[in-house]
Amino acid sequence: MIILYFYTDYSLSPMPYPQLTLRELHYFMAVATQGSFSRASDQLHISQPSLSMGIRSLENKLDVRLFERSHKTITLTEKGKTFFLHAERLLEAEQNLHRAMADDSGPLKGTVHLALPPILGAIYFRPIIRQFCSLYPDVVLNIEEHPSDRLVAQLLGHHTNIAALIGPVQNRQLRTIPFAEAELCLLMADSHRLAGRESCSFTDILDEKIVLMNENFKINRFISEAFASHGAAPHVTGRTGDTTLLLTMVQAGVGVTIIPAAFHNPAQNDGLYCCPLQDPTIRITISLAVRRNSPLNKAEEAWLQTSLP
Numbered sequence: 001m002i003i004l005y006f007y008t009d010y011s012l013s014p015m016p017y018p019q020l021t022l023r024e025l026h027y028f029m030a031v032a033t034q035g036s037f038s039r040a041s042d043q044l045h046i047s048q049p050s051l052s053m054g055i056r057s058l059e060n061k062l063d064v065r066l067f068e069r070s071h072k073t074i075t076l077t078e079k080g081k082t083f084f085l086h087a088e089r090l091l092e093a094e095q096n097l098h099r100a101m102a103d104d105s106g107p108l109k110g111t112v113h114l115a116l117p118p119i120l121g122a123i124y125f126r127p128i129i130r131q132f133c134s135l136y137p138d139v140v141l142n143i144e145e146h147p148s149d150r151l152v153a154q155l156l157g158h159h160t161n162i163a164a165l166i167g168p169v170q171n172r173q174l175r176t177i178p179f180a181e182a183e184l185c186l187l188m189a190d191s192h193r194l195a196g197r198e199s200c201s202f203t204d205i206l207d208e209k210i211v212l213m214n215e216n217f218k219i220n221r222f223i224s225e226a227f228a229s230h231g232a233a234p235h236v237t238g239r240t241g242d243t244t245l246l247l248t249m250v251q252a253g254v255g256v257t258i259i260p261a262a263f264h265n266p267a268q269n270d271g272l273y274c275c276p277l278q279d280p281t282i283r284i285t286i287s288l289a290v291r292r293n294s295p296l297n298k299a300e301e302a303w304l305q306t307s308l309p
Helices: 022-034 037-044 048-062 078-101 118-124 126-135 148-156 219-228 243-251 298-307
Strands: 067-069 074-076 110-116 139-145 162-166 174-189 209-213 235-240 257-260 272-278 283-291
Touching: 022 037, 022 048, 022 078, 022 148, 037 048, 037 148, 074 078, 110 118, 110 148, 110 298, 118 126, 118 139, 118 162, 118 174, 118 243, 118 257, 126 139, 126 298, 139 298, 148 162, 148 174, 148 283, 162 298, 174 219, 174 243, 209 219, 209 243, 209 257, 219 257, 235 243, 243 257, 243 272, 283 298
Parallel strands: 110 139, 110 162, 209 235
Antiparallel strands: 067 074, 162 283, 174 257, 174 272, 174 283
């Protein structure tokens, strides 16, 4: 009797594709959209070494280099650009899966992912938040503050689904919805020599000490352009990323500042005086932006309906 033995040499079988994780996709998108490992780690609230290790693991699994690294810039390789398109679709599919599984019965639930510029959040969204929470008490509001120049990256990287942007906004991947207009005014200590005026011109403040938000805040661009129209530049004596500290510095006499008029409430009697600015008058437009072809969940749709006039 002849007995035949058969065996399979699994070492010769094709190896399966390495398993990618959603965490690695989020890491990749953060670096790709921020163009910086340090900014991406801040956004993800993880250490930079952990982020670098995650990206290295992803590149090893794929056996490709996704980023060109230099001392100053991080850019996508050709393979990285291809991976970006597929990663974006996978993350959208993840969000769509969560939406499909959402329970439609009973009160509206879910999470609103929203990103705001620091100054505008305090001015325009406080009453909207109050109204929305009254209408939908079971919805979770996930609100982050970022300088305006980072908000588009937050949207495109799928780290938020709605953002308030200062216009003009020119990006074909985004759909923008007009939200509000704002006029910038001059804010100073009520002991300042210009306090009490009905209005001030930029010619009145060309030599004044100015306190501004940090350099990456978009509102500074409008202020610099207004000074440049008079052949001057602002004499900056202080900067901060915190609006409360901005007011504190103005109260202390570090300098005057230029902010949206709605930011100051004269009824607070806080030792500050606000007056309109002319020559030029600076008006900014504010829009709510979402990604095109990326549906919002029902809670986020309700937020848009509550926010718009």
